[in-house]
Amino acid sequence: MRYIPHTAGDVAEMLERIGVDSLEDLFIEVPGSVRLKRPLDLSESVSETELLRELKALAANNATPETHKSFLGGGAYHHFIPAVIDLLISRSEFYTAYTPYQPEISQGTLQAIFEFQSLICQLTGMDAANASMYDGASACAEAVLMAVRLTRRKRVLLSRALNPRYRAVVATYCRYLSLELVDVAVADDGRTDLNDLKTRLDDATAAVVVGYPNYFGVIEDVATLAKISHEAGARMVTAVAEPVALGLLKSPGDLGADIVVGEGQSFGLPLAFGGPYVGFFAVRQKDVRAMPGRLVGETTDLEGQRGFVLTLATREQHIRREKATSNICSNQGLCALMATIFLSLLGKQGLREMAEQNLAKAAYARQQLSGLKDFSLVFSAPAFNEFVVRSRVPVAAVLSRLEEAGILAGIPLAEDYPELADCFLVCVTEQNQREEIDALISALQGDAV
């Protein structure tokens, strides 16, 4: 679908039809006191050459995985992006600010979304996935709301090991909904504390939400968490911030999760300073009518040919506004397409190999780190490509010294976890070569001397 701006003729025709003389008259209701009566205070125009030089100089101030050896994760991951993704999404049929859903003109777009949904179902082990959400955190918040709708209960338990950004977005979504959000403690091994969970669960609990892997990179025991949650009649919500892990791990669906949400950035989307990303949302068949968001279904047309249409649209606000499952009436079409192309290129085996590389490199880094005098590993439970490191030297000093050496060594945990003020979170992906990991270790070692 192409973007065609209004011509001066279009504007004149529209103004005439509604009986207004000028565009200015449309703003007549805005009081003069709040209207700007002078041109915007902008600098003189510059040539394209000058402008590019200025923008490049500004961009050169950024620290990125291209300028630094980066070991940052925490919900945004540095992975390989095949060049073909950019090429394919740049086709004009896909590259539009708006996702067209009309089946008469949009079979390509609808099929791409359908493939995305199918891939997410395979990945999560669930029955139905929607056309995508804004990002992992908002998908997590929508999962909480869905569990509240399904159970008609008001209490939600969030593991403290769930990504703090996800917890913040859940709190924002729930602020005016008179829901009770309760933290569940983290056990010594880095997983959600099962005993604490049992004491906090009750018959008013709608959902238990955990990360998989969690914020500390640790693999939660979803099967046991789901069993405990189900005994209290609560839904098990699993939030996957690093879905590459699902290339190796047993799927949350197989382990008993009721709703699986997550972030798709790892699948071919650039870090891009935090967005746009793409959330995914998958449910069991029995709950599909309570799911938020768009859903594309496969059908046959009058001639018996395979075709794709939006389905179960009565969940959405353009049909039943006040009873819609959510106010999301769109999806992250282009980002979902990127993830679809990425997963199609890798295939099941490719994703598994990618996950194995992440696991092996992170394990190598852990092993090297554990030999350092001033640093130690904090959690003992199995981890994927992230892990928490405790430092005897103040964390801020270590991180800034390594940054000067061109290494972004990790994310300090003090702000989100005061009890881990002497710790930082390290991420190792397939993009970190062995020399980079060795450079990180020897730079850290420099502190110990």
Next chain:
Amino acid sequence: MEFPEELKYTEEHEWVLVEDELAVIGITDFAQDALGDVVFVELPEVGTVLEAGKAFGVVESVKAVSDIYAPISGTVEEINDDLVEAPEIINTSPYEDGWMIKIRMADVSDADALMDAEAYQALIEEES
């Protein structure tokens, strides 16, 4: 189209069968015919307190989604679970197998205010 004499009717096209303090509620033959093939029914939980005139459930057909309104106030005693798996029963048997909920009426005399079969039939003839 049938409109059994023993039932009471509403302007929103629900029917009510009064059995002492209980009332069985469903949608009329006219309503199911207007909606077309019913594909989904959402019913309240047992124990829900209903207020006359307020929506208590949803019927979705291939043509439309409609709220179903409580003809009288009361508390839900029983729901027709069969409709969850086989909502098309509403099309094939709107007055018998397609019943939706059974409520304990807050005030038995409320049912007296509803239309009888003759008045309802006059209403739909006027509407169509």
